[in-house]
Amino acid sequence: MKMNRFLAREKFLASGQVHSDTPLIISESRNRSLAYKVDLHLSKSPKVLNPMDTQEQQTSSLLYDEFQTIIPKIKSFSNSNYSFLLADNQARLLGLYAKEDLMELLKTFNAVPGGVWSEELCGTTLAAGKSVVIHDAQHFCESWQVISYAGVPILDPINRKIIGVLNLTCFPEDFPTNAVELTETLAKSLEMEVFNQLQIHRLYLENAYLEKDMRSSKDILLVVNLEGQIIRCNDSEFFKQQDWSSPFDWYQFFQMNQEQSVLSLSALATAHERPLPFSTDSSGGDLQFIYYKDRIIGALIQMRRQPEGNVKKTSSDYKSQSGKRAFSTNDGMSTVNDAIQNKIIGESP
Structure with a gap:
């Protein structure tokens, strides 16, 4: 299977032809990556926010706060072979849960909070707008082919706009068959936590109005x-x-x-x-x-x-x-x- 994916990618890069087994979302992303002139030989994300900007993004992000609350859930039904990355809707990484060797590998890629993983920079489909799975050789950039991932959009629970992406990343040999379902479950949990907080925010806004309206x-x-x-x-x-x-x-x-x-x-x-x-x-x-x-x-x-x-x-x-x-x-x-x-x-x- 990996060899088939490798040959399909090589065929696309050489002639622009898309193999019949290549998912449409991946072929479309590859075409956009070519248009963006993404370097096939990138070894890491070329853009990383400085620590102060990263902290500002995290502190101002409700999504990041709620990611912290679901980490116990992640620990309860995942193992050390999986990592979970949280990105906002601009593909800026906000949160990361990972252990051992996987954490060290992600650091070499700049796949840590502060890293920017937009398609125009890294050839990824992190912010594709729909659930996506990319295995090893399906990655546009060669360096990312040592990992596989499932990415799921996180939607605003009220207006249903995309507010972020949750990503399960691991080595290809450890990639679970239910990766999308697992990640979607956690993404839905995140959406519920965000909704609960937005309801509390609304109560505060209503009370601020009432207090002011009295005078x-x-x-x-x-x-x-x-x-x-x-x-x-x-x-x-x-x-x-x-x-x-x-x-x-x-x-x-x-x-x-x-x-x-x-x-x-x-x-x-x-x-x-x-x-x-x-x-x-x-x-x-x-x-x-x-x-x-x-x-x-x-x-x-x-x-x-x-x-x-x-x-x-x-x-x-x-x-x-x-x-x-x-x-x-x-x-x-x-x-x-x-x-x-x-x-x-x-x-x-």
Whole structure:
């Protein structure tokens, strides 16, 4: 079998012809790797984040946190012949569970936290968007042919977008027949852990809104998650505008500020109001980060209402036409328990 895979790869590289036994996902990846001009003789990933950047990525990653929680599950039904790697949706390695010789081999490849394993760099299908198995000689780069792996995408439990990849890697002779099923089971477990945390985050966002709403004026008040989605708002018309801040990149905005918070943890100690990042009008309102366990999970936004007939409705100066009832993406949700109502705005509990 290995010889057949080797001959199929050699045939493809020599003539571009695809052997009938070659999975489509692998042949497509090989074509892209050729287009990217990936070096067939790479000995390791050519890109590695520095230790500080790696720590920032891990600290700001909910996925990495939940990977730590499932390591006991990994230990319970795997053996020292397997390694599990966690990557984000940009193929940056965040977490690794491995032992003995396999760990040493992965280090020589830069297949450790901080390593970047995107297809355009390494010819891998780590972020293929679907479950994939690559055996020994099926790898585009020769150096990776000493290992086999099964990679499974990890999906956001709410919007179903790919947020990462879980990868089982081992020597070809140790590769289990149920590698995909095993990795998919762990990936689903990760998704469930992420979902549970997102539900907790939502409770904190809701309570931050309620606490602020009790003392806010006639301004528009809303709370958003990390995607800029409105979770709750005191204006029914504004609440309908889920594209209210388009094309502002909320993910990048929160990521950048989370990384700055990692560098200066004192920034988490006190509430801090800042100008609206999507508006050039400094008097148009303010934004306040909401934290959970030292991580930004969203923001409270307060926007000044404009006098009627003043300016056109935009994301930064919207004039409401309705009353002040709060609207939520989960409008029937009851007030959450009192234990998490204490000082969650702008500080870490």
